[in-house]
Amino acid sequence: MMLYNNMDLTRETIIEDEKGKKMEALKVFTSSIGYLKNKLLTKCKNQTTDINESEITWVLTVPAIWDDKSRQFMREAAEKVPIYGEKLILALEPEAASFYCRHLPVQKDSDNSTYGVFKSGEKYMVVDAGGGTIDIIVHEVKGDGYVRELYKANGGDWGGTKVDSSFISLLADVVGKDVMETFKSDKKYDFLYLMRNFEIKKRTICPERSEKIIINIPISLSETFSKMNPGSNINEVTLNSKYGYQLTWTGNKVRIRMEAKLARTLFDANCKQIVDHLKDLFMQPVVKDVSSILLVGGFAESLMLQSAIRDAFKNKKVIIPAEADLAVLKGAVICGHEPEKISGRICRYTYGVDIVTEFDSTIHPNSKKFLRNNKEYCDDIFDIHVRVGQIVEVGEPQVRQTYVVTKPDQESIEFKIYTSNNKEPTYTTDEGCTYLGTLTIDMPDTSKGIDRGATVHMTFSGTEITVTAVDKDDPERAVTTKVDFLG
Secondary structure, eight states, rough: OOHHHOOOOTOOEEEEOOOOOEEHHHHHHHHHHHHHHHHHHHHHHHOOOOOOOOOOOOOEEETTTTTTHHHHHHHHHTTTOOOOOGGEEEEEEEHHHHHHHHTTTTBBBTTOEEOSOOOOOOOOEEEEEEESEEEEEEEEEOEEEEEEEEEEEEEESSHHHHHHHHHHHHHHHHOOOHHHHHHHHHHHHHHHHHHHHHHHHHTTTTTTTOOOEEEEEOOHHHHHHHSTTTTTHHHHHHHTSGGGGGGGETTTTTTEOOHHHHHHHHHHHHHHHHHHHHHOOOOSSTTTOOOOEEEGGGGOOOOOHHHHHHHHHHTTTEEEETTTGGGHHHHHHHHHTTTTEEEEEEEEEEEEEEEEOOOOOOTGGGGGGGETTTTEEEEEEEEEEEEEOOEETTTBOOOEEEOOOSSOOOEEEEEEEESSSSOOBBBTOOOTTTEEEEEEEOOOOOOTTTTTTEEEEEEEETTEEEEEETTTTEEEEEEEOOTTOOO
8 A cells, every 4th residue: 555655656765564663665575575486486395396486477466556656666676586577477456357257157247147258349347346445447358359448447545444444443432542552552463363353254244234243352452441541441431432332342341242234334435435436437438338347356255345336336237256355366377378468558647758849939938948059949848649548559669759859969869758647738847747767869970960860659568668769860779768667
């Protein structure tokens, strides 16, 4: 979630643990990925398999709603393990789940009717409901078995942990926020035990349930309450809380009993946010005729979420595959074997380069004007290559733009690469524009004066962007760079 929330992410970004201790985030992620890699290699060795590390392709799944910075951060963390570029694939989680579901021969939908693999021309929405984020993409199956993205990846931080937060807030309403914070800090293992118990119960809560929910509570929570509130009785405090008889502390202070109606309210805000977002999506012209919703991820196992989506979209086929919580993992394996099954993605941002152009007093502000060789130019023009919402063919060069030198003795051209949240940015200084990096092509032969230039194109491959500049008079003279989003 740090990679989702951090707008100023860099290689030096610091992350805090639960007790406020700080460390470089890149080290934490690298250590975590390295642990998983070493665990697998040890398993292989212990089972006396003949697998060589050089034969393994590693797939790291990331949320589709992560920005370019976060994806690059994850790749660099893996490369420090080391897992090098050609052996590493970054797969978008809902795309991986989509591949998994398309490979299932027969499944059941919410009405227990069976369905097969989506046919050519069919459109479907993947809702990857994880612990932290809800990740959504819309796909169309093409005739060649490839899939094309129809709407840009979207979602939000409405995952299952939001329900956990609602449960913690409920307990804090009873015992006090200070008690919960002390308990969480001083009794970490007991707190984790409490949340594991709640996770188990969370999956049993459903709209039809009428019996009470019983959750085991570590006795250390009651002890922390008594220590911080001497003379108070936790049973009486619970009874006098705003929940009244809906919540009781029982069994020698080690269990709570919660009315089913109260337990369901823990899901209300979360499910509403998800449903409201999906309703907005189905208002989009390219999404209106999507007939199926694939619900996957750990939070997809929640009967409350399943019910909320089915009730809100009665005219859609809601498909929840078996082992929905493993759909991303198993789909990632498919991505490792067939990494090129996505033919086109929707661009989430507008990309372009910073150029100068002849000054036009009717459209350009005087603040952008400058003189060069007694000629007026306008600075900071955002020359667009691809626009937000545009379909880009994966691995194919996009629009080629040719730029020329502005001085006869100029021996190189610099291309400053920018991105924007807006579809039609005018200047690179506009709000929402971000500088990504600079690409320089040398042009040492100045004999042609200003009749020289270079052609630039961008290629969107996998989860990365490559920019290439080619001398228009000498195709052998070319430079290519991967955009450094963390620069």
